[in-house]
Amino acid sequence: MVISKSPARKAKPVRMQPKAAAEMPADAPLDLGELADLLGYSLKRAQLRVFEDFLSVMNPLQLTPAQFSVLLLMEKNPGRNQTEIASTLGIQRPNFVAMLDSLESRGLCVRLRSVSDRRSHVLMLTDKGRATLVRAKKLVAAKHETRISALLGESNRVALVRMLAKVAREL
Amino acid sequence: MVISKSPARKAKPVRMQPKAAAEMPADAPLDLGELADLLGYSLKRAQLRVFEDFLSVMNPLQLTPAQFSVLLLMEKNPGRNQTEIASTLGIQRPNFVAMLDSLESRGLCVRLRSVSDRRSHVLMLTDKGRATLVRAKKLVAAKHETRISALLGESNRVALVRMLAKVAREL
DNA sequence: CGTGTTTGGTATAGTGGATAACAATTATCA
DNA sequence: TGATAATTGTTATCCACTATACCAAACACG
Numbered sequence: 001m002v003i004s005k006s007p008a009r010k011a012k013p014v015r016m017q018p019k020a021a022a023e024m025p026a027d028a029p030l031d032l033g034e035l036a037d038l039l040g041y042s043l044k045r046a047q048l049r050v051f052e053d054f055l056s057v058m059n060p061l062q063l064t065p066a067q068f069s070v071l072l073l074m075e076k077n078p079g080r081n082q083t084e085i086a087s088t089l090g091i092q093r094p095n096f097v098a099m100l101d102s103l104e105s106r107g108l109c110v111r112l113r114s115v116s117d118r119r120s121h122v123l124m125l126t127d128k129g130r131a132t133l134v135r136a137k138k139l140v141a142a143k144h145e146t147r148i149s150a151l152l153g154e155s156n157r158v159a160l161v162r163m164l165a166k167v168a169r170e171l
Numbered sequence: 172m173v174i175s176k177s178p179a180r181k182a183k184p185v186r187m188q189p190k191a192a193a194e195m196p197a198d199a200p201l202d203l204g205e206l207a208d209l210l211g212y213s214l215k216r217a218q219l220r221v222f223e224d225f226l227s228v229m230n231p232l233q234l235t236p237a238q239f240s241v242l243l244l245m246e247k248n249p250g251r252n253q254t255e256i257a258s259t260l261g262i263q264r265p266n267f268v269a270m271l272d273s274l275e276s277r278g279l280c281v282r283l284r285s286v287s288d289r290r291s292h293v294l295m296l297t298d299k300g301r302a303t304l305v306r307a308k309k310l311v312a313a314k315h316e317t318r319i320s321a322l323l324g325e326s327n328r329v330a331l332v333r334m335l336a337k338v339a340r341e342l
Numbered sequence: 343c344g345t346g347t348t349t350g351g352t353a354t355a356g357t358g359g360a361t362a363a364c365a366a367t368t369a370t371c372a
Numbered sequence: 373t374g375a376t377a378a379t380t381g382t383t384a385t386c387c388a389c390t391a392t393a394c395c396a397a398a399c400a401c402g
Contacts, residue, residue: 029259030244030247030248030251030255030256030259031247031248032244032247032259033243033244033246033247034243034308035240035243035244036332036336037332038240038311038316038332039221039316039319039328039331039332039335040218040221040222040225040236041236041240042332042335042336042339043214043217043218043221043335044218044222044236045261045335045336045339046214046335046336046338046339046342047211047214047215047218048261048339049338049339049342050210050211050214050338050342051211051215053342054211065211065212065215066389069206069209069212072203072204072205072206073201073203073204073206075204076201076202076203076204077201077202080201081349081350082349082350083348083349083350084201085201088200088201088203090216090219091390092390092391092392093349093350093351094350094351094352094353094390094391094392095389095390095391096350097350097351097352111350117348117349117398117399118397118398118399119348119349119350119397119398119399120348120349120350120398121349121350137205140209145208145209145210147342148210148338148342151337151338151341151342152334152337152338156334157210159330160210160331160334160335161207161208161209161210161213163323163327163331164210164213164214164216164217164331165207165213165216165217166322166323167217167220167221167319167322167323168213168216168217168219168220170322171217171220171221171224171318171319171322237358252380252381253380253381254379254380254381262359263358263359263360263361264380264381264382265359265360265361265362265381265382265383265384266358266359266360267381268381268382268383282381288367288368288379288380289366289367289368289380290366290367290368290379290380290381291367291379291380291381292380292381
């Protein structure tokens with residue numbers, strides 16, 4: 001028998017509230033306590049917000065952050081295969097297949113059978129992919145990164161990115 | 172008819188690589204290009220790494236970041252109901268149910284039917300929950316946050332958290 | 343040649359997050 | 373008061389993302 005990880009909700013909470021503690025406002029914002037000082041918490045919250053903003057800015061081009069990063073890598077590293085691009089981005093190779101299917105079906109990139117190793121597919125941007133990437137970069141620069149820079153100040157934004165990269169790399 | 176978002180993989184890439192471009196090292200690390208300057212990218216990467224470290228540090232207590240944050244909120248805000256705790260953490264109420272089931276089945280907290288509003292469940296830490304939280308805090312402080320502080324310097328770590336909170340709040 | 347490895351791909355499962363709907367309860371207000 | 377609306381916890385789904393096992397084709401290499 002397998003130990004179930006799912007809820008074992010049988011006895012519903014029929015218990016009553018014990019003591020009627022001192023009257024509280026009851027509608028005041030909650031106290032985050034040490035949560036506010038936890039790096040992981042603010043990190044996650046900020047990441048969700050930044051991705052949300054990125055998505056809304058990129059709405060006309062219908063590119064997710066992950067798709068945008070793939071196109072960027074293809075542009076700067078033409079001729080690489082799926083394994084190389086995927087692993088650089090921390091994407092599992094099986095999960096990269098559907099992602100490429102999507103980009104290729106939209107005509108943004110192509111898989112070319114490599115002449116030197118017929119197992120691998122060389123990835124290349126199409127003209128449409130390059131044009132889309134140009135527009136995407138402009139959107140990101142004009143409406144996304146600019147907004148963050150306006151909020152933090154450009155030097156702080158750069159320092160922030162540098163610290164995050166260090167954490168990602170060296171922790 | 173619905174427009175399918177799924178892959179339309181029919182024609183497999185039988186095309187051949189066109190020109191044999193200039194010889195490349197082929198095994199050099201890829202160039203991240205503007206990806207390295209994108210806040211969203213380093214943010215996501217750092218978040219994954221920090222959560223990974225948190226999980227390994229918290230391994231003996233088997234607490235995820237989300238569970239830890241719930242316990243912290245319960246401690247600092249006893250007597251709040253599920254909706255209040257969940258919404259403060261950005262958790263959808265339906266998704267919070269299974270999470271509470273798990274914590275309650277482990278004896279870390281209880282749902283008490285409120286005397287003032289019999290719809291809602293007042294959330295309280297149990298003694299075991301409080302004891303677990305004490306141990307968890309010590310682990311996080313000693314092995315997690317300390318490590319990040321050693322990497323960045325404490326003042327930088329504080330500045331980092333402050334900037335992230337600002338982004339999460341004001342972007 | 344035969345063995346082992348790599349590559350892209352399939353199938354599948356787990357997890358996190360989002361929405362619709364519902365019963366019980368409370369709030370609102372004519 | 374009584375009818376209607378809103379809220380709370382919950383269930384049932386659904387979708388996106390991630391992780392693992394496995395496979396055939398192609399390659400590496402002794």
